[in-house]
Amino acid sequence: MNTTIDTSGMNAGKRAALELAEAARDPSRASFAGGLFMGRLATVQLLPFPLQPTEDATRGEPFLSWLEMFLREEVDADEIDRTGEIPQMQIAELARMGAFGIKIPPRFGGLGLSQTNYCRAAMLLGSHCGNLTALLSAHQSIGAPQPLLHFGTEAQQAKYLPRVARGEISAFALTETGAGSDPARMTTRATPTADGRAFLLNGEKLWCTNGTRAGIIVVVARTPEKEGRPQTTAFIVETRWPGVEIAHRCHFMGLRALYNGVIRFHNVRVPRENILLGEGRGLKVALTTLNTGRLTLPAACVGLSKRCLRLARQWATEREQWGAPIGHHAAIADKLARMAADIFAMESMALYTASLVDHDPHADIRIEAAMAKLWATETAWRIVNDTMQIRGGRGYETAESLAARGERPEPVERFLRDSRINTIFEGSSEILRLFIAREALDPHLAVGGKVLDSRLPWAERAAATVRAGWFYTGWYPRQFLPVLDASDDAAHPVIKHHLRAAARQSHRLARALFHGMLRHGPALERRQLLLGRWVDAGTELFALSTAIARAETLFERDGDASVIRVADLFARGAQLRIEDHLRAAHHNADRAGGSIARDLLDGQLGWLEEGVVREAAPRPAHVAWPLAA
């Protein structure tokens, strides 16, 4: 296996999970966000900020205007939430306007729009209806279109892309009851038929979004091991084939009209030509699909957050308490200002990363997409929560109840329910932190990992030491040099100041990571809390860099100083948070917390759980309830 991680001390499950994830990695050139962990803030990759080209915006305009009008005039998102169903007429209308094939090339019947226009559609959807967002996003971000565009053969694309572009719903099935974040636990199997022309698929997939309505599902399954290594393969499966069963429709706290379910496969015959990318490349398909797929959620979060800002701002202006509009009280004003700054940064991150894909559809956006998803979903959750706080009791009241007593039916309660899942699916926050940390450590592991790997023969480690010595003799002193050139490309003094400060923080982060490597060796990969703080510092740096770069470019174009003020506020806050993360890497209560957590997991400290109603013991059906006797 091509990894520098010492897996020798791990149990078999962990090693298998890591080996599967490693097999799906595709090491290539460092990205902008990856460079931040190496002390490299590459302003040439940032400035001028890649604003959407006018021709591209013009190309997207007819569809986006149609979508906006359709959502505004025809979609009652509260009704969809209440009934748990999306009206078939609305699905048909979305299909007619091309919303099921936004990025699919016109030769296959799609609109052929850019990633940026796709993200702008996600912003519109996210600002209005979480259920429609999930339907269209699961269909084309992770469902069949994305992997087909990335990996499909000509024949697969010709057969399936026109169908999905026309509105045949698709889905993506990876998760199982025992395999959530850890795909190595997958048990769904595909066994080759005797003639080798097909596979027989058996197993059960959980929480497959769109699964209960889909015509086509991309299913990831285990295939026979090769050279003792686990293999996973991605198949295009049609739900009308014999043996596909929709066993259950799942229901959730929010996204109540999600067509999400348990899908069973009993000896489903899948032709070999329906393998995506190749046998044994299933995890690569899944992870690559998720990389680009992850860009939809940040865009949808921007839309949701902007809608929240409007609701919170309106209410903070009109609601008077204690002799003044509540927005004039500092505690509420502060929330509004932070929302504005965070939204600007969130949009900057999302648009920057979308522009990378538009520039090169095969660009390495692993770190940027993961950071955008992590940061946007956590920040949007806080923004929705703050909006609820600003709306007070009306925030908690349902839109239906508000309307029934004559008030404006603002759906903040629905927004809160619908957005909670965002930090869990498409890579939970915890898993994304590990993923980003792995990518951030990669350059160091590539140079120094063998030095610290006790499994390797002495001679190999000695040679690696010489190579690492050469690299670090040049690299390490540079991390202490004053940052002189980072702001050369910026014109505005506020932006110059923040760029310089960001470049200094990037050096500090890189030094911290390097010292961590020396101190912990490859075992650093298992120091989740430490790595998490560095990842959070790096993610704030990415948000800060894209926000100030976009402000600079917008200011140069429009001359409106308000963008500089908003970006300045964001940058000040982000700098303080980065300081906190870096300081907490040394000053923290992790050891004490770890010890308490171990005690809790061992069943000690039971007194902490006393004084509450206990879970009812299972009672045989024939035993009567004592009070009813």
Ligand SMILES: Cc1cc2nc3c(=O)[nH]c(=O)nc-3n(C[C@H](O)[C@H](O)[C@H](O)COP(=O)(O)OP(=O)(O)OC[C@H]3O[C@@H](n4cnc5c(N)ncnc54)[C@H](O)[C@@H]3O)c2cc1C
């Ligand atoms: C509404 C909804 C829609 C979904 N849609 C789809 C879909 O279309 N297709 C599909 O395949 N799946 C789908 N999923 C599955 C979703 O992607 C998983 O829920 C997610 O991957 C997490 O898996 P899990 O819930 O089993 O959590 P687990 O993996 O059991 O994790 C539980 C908790 O432990 C944390 N955790 C796990 N491992 C670690 C670790 N090593 N270190 C630190 N923390 C860890 C997790 O972050 C999480 O907080 C959907 C789920 C929901 C609820």
